[in-house]
Amino acid sequence: MAASLLTLYRRLQRWPAGDWLFSRAVCLKAPYFSSIGPRIVKLEAGRCEARIADRRRVHNHIGTVHAIALCNLAELTAGLVTDASLPPSMRWIPKGMSVQYLKKAVGTQHAVATPAEPLRESSEAYALPVDVAVRDAGGEIVFTARVDMWVSPKPARA
Secondary structure, three states: OOHHHHHHHHOOOOOHHHHHHHHHHHHHHHHHHHHHEEEEEEEOEEEEEEEOOOOHHEEEEOEOHHHHHHHHHHHHHHHHHHHHHHOOOEEEEEEEEEEEEEOOOOOOEEEEEEOOOOOOOOOOOOEEEEEEEEEOOOOOEEEEEEEEEEEOOOOOOO
């Protein structure tokens, strides 16, 4: 995206359907995430919140939210908070993820992603863990993830 992700989010918040517009823009840039129909409800440096509605397309065979839908929600929010918090001279890519399924995920799910440490400018690449907690409509944590991001300096332009 030409404008920074955080700038685009802030600009679209002026519109009545700003969350929806921003969420669609993210899914146009990274189409795979549209499979869970996410709605980004908050984005700022150090925090991203998103939710997925209780829809058949995110269900498993027993009618609960599928484990991989929760993983997708975790990766999405972790990536967005990393991008929104990143110094302009740095770039990132997910390197790994560990997850815990704590109880059956039923209903709308709300994820909160926060970096485990502040992002920093560096001449060397470094690992950045991002923690994600997903809660159900009752506020109970149903899933946690730690997404390992690899943060490195952008290459010099030729």
